[in-house]
Amino acid sequence: HKYDVFLSHLQRNGQDAIISMQMFLQRERPGIKIFIDLDMDVEGDLTGTLQDGVKNCKTFIFFITDGILSSEWCARELRWAVEYKKKIVLVRETDFRHGGVEMGMFFEQVPEDLMHVFKNTIAIPWYRQPAFRRVTIQLILKAADIVDVYERNLKHVTRTTTEMLNALPEIRSDHTTCFDVIAEHSWAMRAVFFLAGFSRFRNRTLDRLYAIIFNVAFGLAASYDKSVPYHVISTDMLSAYVHLPAWQSWFIWRRFVSSRECDELLTRVRVGGSADKIIAKACNVTGWFLLGLQVTMVLDVLCGFSLPGALGRGGVPGADSGNAYIGVRQFTHLHSQAMWLVVPPMISAMFASYAMFAFIAMLHLLDILNVKQSLSECLGILGNFYESASASDGVAASATMQTFCQSSGEASDIESTFDDSTIIDDMQAQLRQSAMEEKLFKTVCELFVSLFKGAQHRIDSTCKAVGGLWVHLVFFSTCQVLAVSNSFGGHADGTVTLQYTWWWRCQDIFHLGGGIMLLAAAMGVFCAVTSYFQLVRTHTWRLLMEAGCPLTRQVSVMGLLTARPFGMHVLFGTVYIDVPKAAGFFFVISMVVLNNCMGLFNALTAMVGDD
Numbered sequence: 001h002k003y004d005v006f007l008s009h010l011q012r013n014g015q016d017a018i019i020s021m022q023m024f025l026q027r028e029r030p031g032i033k034i035f036i037d038l039d040m041d042v043e044g045d046l047t048g049t050l051q052d053g054v055k056n057c058k059t060f061i062f063f064i065t066d067g068i069l070s071s072e073w074c075a076r077e078l079r080w081a082v083e084y085k086k087k088i089v090l091v092r093e094t095d096f097r098h099g100g101v102e103m104g105m106f107f108e109q110v111p112e113d114l115m116h117v118f119k120n121t122i123a124i125p126w127y128r129q130p131a132f133r134r135v136t137i138q139l140i141l142k143a144a145d146i147v148d149v150y151e152r153n154l155k156h157v158t159r160t161t162t163e164m165l166n167a168l169p170e171i172r173s174d175h176t177t178c179f180d181v182i183a184e185h186s187w188a189m190r191a192v193f194f195l196a197g198f199s200r201f202r203n204r205t206l207d208r209l210y211a212i213i214f215n216v217a218f219g220l221a222a223s224y225d226k227s228v229p230y231h232v233i234s235t236d237m238l239s240a241y242v243h244l245p246a247w248q249s250w251f252i253w254r255r256f257v258s259s260r261e262c263d264e265l266l267t268r269v270r271v272g273g274s275a276d277k278i279i280a281k282a283c284n285v286t287g288w289f290l291l292g293l294q295v296t297m298v299l300d301v302l303c304g305f306s307l308p309g310a311l312g313r314g315g316v317p318g319a320d321s322g323n324a325y326i327g328v329r330q331f332t333h334l335h336s337q338a339m340w341l342v343v344p345p346m347i348s349a350m351f352a353s354y355a356m357f358a359f360i361a362m363l364h365l366l367d368i369l370n371v372k373q374s375l376s377e378c379l380g381i382l383g384n385f386y387e388s389a390s391a392s393d394g395v396a397a398s399a400t401m402q403t404f405c406q407s408s409g410e411a412s413d414i415e416s417t418f419d420d421s422t423i424i425d426d427m428q429a430q431l432r433q434s435a436m437e438e439k440l441f442k443t444v445c446e447l448f449v450s451l452f453k454g455a456q457h458r459i460d461s462t463c464k465a466v467g468g469l470w471v472h473l474v475f476f477s478t479c480q481v482l483a484v485s486n487s488f489g490g491h492a493d494g495t496v497t498l499q500y501t502w503w504w505r506c507q508d509i510f511h512l513g514g515g516i517m518l519l520a521a522a523m524g525v526f527c528a529v530t531s532y533f534q535l536v537r538t539h540t541w542r543l544l545m546e547a548g549c550p551l552t553r554q555v556s557v558m559g560l561l562t563a564r565p566f567g568m569h570v571l572f573g574t575v576y577i578d579v580p581k582a583a584g585f586f587f588v589i590s591m592v593v594l595n596n597c598m599g600l601f602n603a604l605t606a607m608v609g610d611d
Contacts, residue, residue, distance in 0.1 A: 002056035003035040004146055006086075008077045009063040011037075013099030017126055018063055021091075024137045029146050031384065047076075054080040059144040064092040064123055065099030069109050078114060089143045090123035091136075177257040178266060182359060185280040186287030189355065192294060196348035197250045198356075245469075245476045246346045249353030252469045261461035262360075268458075269366045282362060286355065294351045297514060298344050353473065354521045357466070361525035361568075364459055365532055371451045372536050376543060378444050383547030385440055441553055448540070449560055456566050459529065460573070467570040474522050480515030481589055484508050485596040512593075523585065526577035530567025534578075537561050 005025065009018040015038070022034055035053040050073065054060060060081035068074045081088055093100040103123065110118055124139045179200055183190040193199045201207040256262055269275050487508070540561065544554045569576045 001033075001058040003033045003053060004029075004058050005032065005144060006035045006053050006057035006060045006077070006081075007063065008060065008074055008081075010065050010068040010071050010074055010099070012067070014063050014065040014068070014093065017093060017098060017128075020128075020133075021061075021063070021126070021137075021140070024133070025140070025146075028137055028141060029148060031387075032146060050077060051080055054086065055084050057086060059089055059146070060086040061089045061091060061140065061144065063126070064090060064101070064106060066101040066106075067099070067109070069111065069114070075111070075114075078117065082114070082117060087144065088117060088121060089140060090118065090121050091126050091140060092123040094125045094127055176266075178262060178356065178359060178363075179257055181266065181279065182283050182287075182355075185283035188287030188291040189283055190287075192287070192290055192348055192352050192355065195294075195345055196352035197345060198253060198349075198352050200254075241479070242476065243346055245472050246349040246353075248469055248472060249349050252466055253353060253356050256462075256465045257356075259465065261458070261465065265360075265363050265367065265458050265462070268370070269363050275366045278366065279362070283359075286358065290351050290355055294347055297351075298347050350473075350518070353469070354518060357470065357522065357525050360462055360466070361529050364455075364462065364529045364568075367455055367458060368529070368533055368536055371455050372539060374451055375448065375536070375540055378447055379540070379543040379547050382440065382444050382549065383543075385437065386548035441549075445557060445560065448557060452537075452561060452566065455533070456564075459533075459566075459568060463569050463573070470522060470526070471570050474519065477515040477518040477522065478589065480511040481519070481593060484512040484515070485593045519586070519589070523577065523582040526568040527579050527582050530576060530578045533566040537566065 007018050007022065009015065018036065019038070022036055025032055025034065035057055037050070054077055060077075062068075062074075062078055062081075069078075078088075092103070092106075107115075107118065124136060124143065127133050127136055177200065179193060179198055183193060183199070190199075270279075537558075541554065541558055544557060549557075565576050567576050567578060575581070
């Protein structure tokens with residue numbers, strides 16, 4: 001309802017009482033919305049304004065004084081209340097100096113069509129003496145069913161806090177995992193997962209056979225070197241090492257998606273179904289992008305590693321490579337054949353692993369978004385509290401002054417309005433407001449802490465499960481970039497004198513381009529979660545200011561929220577991945593690569609000059 005109460009009265013003899021009634025109602029129920037024609041700036045359509053006020057009120061209070069039904073407007077307002085089936089509360093003036101009338105005489109003034117309203121309702125007497133006035137106000141509030149906004153806000157926040165603290169999602173009986181959710185929304189990601197060994201089958205025997213096949217595939221891949229030895233030993237070692245993080249990715253993710261921690265995160269995010277559209281769109285777009293990128297990288301690797309051996313260009317030590325190991329001809333030939341089968345699942349496992357990092361990061365972002373929305377709701381309640389408290393103080397003061405001015409000619413009225421009891425009532429209202437604000441703010445603070453700690457606890461669980469894999473993948477990608485950069489340096493300083501063959505170019509594209517791309521992806525998904533979590537903390541500070549929260553309260557809340565860092569972390573929670581750390585990391589890597597590239601460029605320039 002737009003208004004809690006519509007106060008209908010006859011201005012000639014009921015105005016001073018209705019102003020006092022408004023003031024005391026505001027004092028008892030801060031935030032109550034009252035329609036009174038004295039507060040309305042009516043221009044033009046007076047009938048429409050009054051009718052709209054009656055139509056949009058919860059309770060219609062009719063203040064009975066002598067001659068009120070002879071007023072066309074008061075009679076209209078009462079008829080509108082009957083027409084709109086509003087709860088009607090009757091209050092009668094008891095002071096004959098201010099329009100009080102015996103109910104027997106009043107019934108003689110009531111039109112026939114309104115008689116049922118007064119016969120079926122007992123009118124509450126309005127007393128001006130402070131002791132009786134308190135009882136009258138309480139009776140009016142009870143009859144009008146006007147709840148205490150302070151108590152209502154406190155109960156709402158308390159209920160919300162309890163629900164959020166106790167609402168722990170249960171493990172789903174259908175055993176739906178993140179793999180299933182992604183595959184459901186993207187056929188492309190389903191293909192990536194299948195090639196990577198990430199798929200899950202409901203048939204347990206088939207699922208175990210599928211797992212064994214990919215275990216053997218990665219085991220064979222890690223047992224051999226590569227088809228065509230590179231011109232520097234660091235890349236030879238890297239090519240054999242690449243299969244280890246791929247196998248670890250397969251092992252870690254298949255275990256994590258079946259864990260309770262992952263299930264809780266997925267369930268919390270998907271509650272209500274509002275996040276399903278975001279998840280579906282992200283999976284669909286990302287799936288086709290990754291599938292295309294994966295096919296490109298697989299072709300590049302096969303051209304650089306297996307195709308030369310198939311064409312008879314690999315396995316001739318000293319002619320096509322700078323490393324003359326014992327048995328190179330034999331193992332290069334064997335591995336060049338094995339790579340045709342091993343490279344697709346190996347590359348798929350790497351891409352699927354990074355896709356899972358991105359998906360889990362998206363779930364955490366959506367989880368933090370839910371936290372943000374809950375914070376906004378609770379701070380909105382806190383803001384309403386401060387606004388209603390401020391408004392009630394202002395209205396009460398204004399109403400008191402207005403009553404004083406209107407009663408300035410009557411000493412008895414002044415005494416009845418300004419007395420020791422009124423001052424005591426004001427002090428009690430302020431103490432009650434202060435106590436309720438303390439309780440409400442304490443409850444809101446508990447909710448803040450529980451929301452932030454809950455979201456961070458789920459992040460901690462994720463980082464504990466996959467943080468080691470993230471470090472391993474970042475280490476591997478860094479090795480990729482540095483290995484290629486090292487080969488550039490070898491060409492520049494003359495260590496490597498062999499011709500730069502076309503398959504070496506394919507291998508460099510894979511290691512350098514793939515390494516930079518994977519480093520950016522790994523840092524990006526962790527930084528996104530950490531940065532957004534930090535923005536929510538800043539958003540909380542802004543909401544506190546907008547809510548009108550005192551500065552001391554703002555400082556206490558932010559002190560709680562800054563007591564520990566929030567976001568994605570690795571190495572047992574000692575290193576939080578944020579934008580400054582990622583920027584510093586890429587700055588160092590780029591300087592090393594740039595230095596070697598410049599050396600290679602200078603060497604090539606010198607060779608051209610000599611020719």
